[in-house]
Amino acid sequence: AQERYASIRDVAAETRCGAVIGMHMNAGLMADLPSLESSGAEGVGLFRTELQFLVRNQMPRRNELSVLYRRVLDAAQGKRVVFRTLDIGSDKVLPYMKPNDEPNPALGWRAIRVGLDKPGIMRMQLQALFRAANGGPLTVMFPFVAQFEEYRAAREEVNKTLAREAKLGHKLPSSIEVGAMLETPSLAYAPDKFFEEVDFISIGGNDLKQFFFAADRENERVRKRYDTLNVSFLTFLENIVKRCDSSGTPISFCGEDAGRPVEALCFAAIGLRTLSMRPASIGPVKSLLRRCDLNEVYQVIEAARDRGDMSVRGAVMEYLRDQF
Ligand code: PEP
Ligand code: MG
Numbered sequence: 001a002q003e004r005y006a007s008i009r010d011v012a013a014e015t016r017c018g019a020v021i022g023m024h025m026n027a028g029l030m031a032d033l034p035s036l037e038s039s040g041a042e043g044v045g046l047f048r049t050e051l052q053f054l055v056r057n058q059m060p061r062r063n064e065l066s067v068l069y070r071r072v073l074d075a076a077q078g079k080r081v082v083f084r085t086l087d088i089g090s091d092k093v094l095p096y097m098k099p100n101d102e103p104n105p106a107l108g109w110r111a112i113r114v115g116l117d118k119p120g121i122m123r124m125q126l127q128a129l130f131r132a133a134n135g136g137p138l139t140v141m142f143p144f145v146a147q148f149e150e151y152r153a154a155r156e157e158v159n160k161t162l163a164r165e166a167k168l169g170h171k172l173p174s175s176i177e178v179g180a181m182l183e184t185p186s187l188a189y190a191p192d193k194f195f196e197e198v199d200f201i202s203i204g205g206n207d208l209k210q211f212f213f214a215a216d217r218e219n220e221r222v223r224k225r226y227d228t229l230n231v232s233f234l235t236f237l238e239n240i241v242k243r244c245d246s247s248g249t250p251i252s253f254c255g256e257d258a259g260r261p262v263e264a265l266c267f268a269a270i271g272l273r274t275l276s277m278r279p280a281s282i283g284p285v286k287s288l289l290r291r292c293d294l295n296e297v298y299q300v301i302e303a304a305r306d307r308g309d310m311s312v313r314g315a316v317m318e319y320l321r322d323q324f
Contacts, residue, residue, distance in 0.1 A: 005283025009040035013286040015268065016293040022274035023282050024082075026254060028052075030068070033075035035279035040286075043080035045276025046141075046202065046254040047072065049125065050087050058096050059121075062128045069132030080139055082179065082202070082276075083129055085122060085154075087111045087143040091218060106216065111144030116153050126161045133173035141179040141202060145187055148194040151180045155197075181254075183207035188240045195247035202276070203240065205255025212236060227311040228257045229266055231304065234312060238270040245271065252276055261288040262316060269297040291324065 013021040024045030025035060029052075036044065052060060052068060072081060089110025093099055102108035115122040129138060142154045155178050166172055182188060183204035195201075205228070210217040212233055213226040226233070237253075244251040252274035257263040259281030265288055267275065277285065297316065304315040 005287060008283065008286055008290065009038075011286075011290075013289045015289050016291065017295050019268065019273070019294050021264075021268050021272075021286075021289055022252070023286055024080075024252070024254075024274065024276040025279045025282065026276050027072075027279075029055075030071060030075070032279070033072060036076060036079060039279035039282045041079075041279060041282055043082070044072075044076060045082055045252055045274065047081055047083045048087065049083055049085060050092055053086060053088065053094055054092060056096075059094075062124050065125065065128035066131040069129055070134065073132060073134075073136070080137075082139045082141050084141045084143055084181070085112070085115060085125055089114055106210065106218075112142045112150050112154060113144070115142070116150060116157075119157060122154075122157055123161050123164075126158060127165060130162065130165050130173055131170060135171045135174060137175045137177075138173040139177045139179070141181060141200075143181045143204065144183050144207065145180040146184040147186060148190045148197075151194065151198060154178070181207075182240065184211050185236070188236065188243070192247060195243055195249045198249060200250040200252070201240075201244060203237070203251070203253045203255065205253055205257045208255070209233060209257075227313055228260075228263050229311045229313040229316070231309060231312060234266060234270060234301065235305070237267070237272075241271040250274070259285060261285050262313065262320070265289060265292055265294075265297055266301065266312060266316060269294045269301055292320075 025041035026046040028048035090105045177199040179200040181204040215222040254276035258275040259277030264285045300319045304312040
């Protein structure tokens with residue numbers, strides 16, 4: 001399938017109206033890295049570090065992780081890699097950690113909540129990342145930040161760990177960007193100060209959508225009722241983009257929907273300029289983006305909203321059919 005898109009692999013995802021959409025890929029294992037080259041991705045917009053923890057039967061050691069992260073950075077050859085810190089809990093249970101008996105794991109002790117409550121693992125992972133950077137730039141992102149305070153606390157851990165590394169005589173990264181995943185509606189309403197302090201935001205649409213509609217992402221029966229292009233959700237996303245734009249906060253979208261061409265087109269139309277998706281989706285998404293005018297698509301979205309459509313999908317599909 002990637003051969004089909006080989007001719008556009010090295011060209012930008014530039015729309016007919018001249019907008020350029022950054023195309024990044026999601027990854028989680030060393031084996032994903034060759035796709036950076038073959039897909040034409042500009043970088044790794046989401047590196048899910050928990051996969052390395054999940055494929056083992058004991059907690060990986062700091063040195064092991066550091067070597068692995070270094071290999072990832074080497075394979076990326078200078079392209080940016082966004083390392084997401086351990087996102088466990090909910091559907092991802094480490095075989096060597098005592099399972100929690102929680103009535104609602106998706107709403108439970110997971111991701112950054114575990115990281116902040118048990119900072120030992122987080123510090124170990126941060127050290128491994130700092131050492132892997134080997135004096136070069138580093139990008140880290142914390143999953144599931146629900147309130148400003150959690151971001152601040154995580155950032156504080158980054159600073160403390162950096163200070164400790166310096167004391168130990170280790171080389172520090174030349175620069176560090178610390179981002180937050182926006183996966184709960186609460187963070188969209190964080191104070192302006194949050195948007196000013198955070199280095200970048202990435203929308204984790206899989207989780208964000210599940211919490212927006214209160215519909216379990218693992219439960220087909222309820223999940224399918226709610227279209228990503230539902231007017232309420234799309235308007236919500238647009239408001240997040242507007243907040244980020246007014247504070248100059250870089251924003252991207254890294255949930256699965258970024259890899260669906262019609263969804264990606266609508267995201268671009270409401271102002272998103274960076275998407276991260278599975279490598280195989282880059283060709284199809286780029287191909288559609290390059291053939292479209294975002295202003296026209298936005299007008300179609302506006303008209304659907306004015307009419308009171310439940311989802312903009314029907315209108316956008318009709319527009320695309322008329323176009324091509
Ligand atoms: C998301 O929630 O959209 C996301 C990218 O993270 P994950 O799918 O790993 O929860
Ligand atoms: Mg998530």
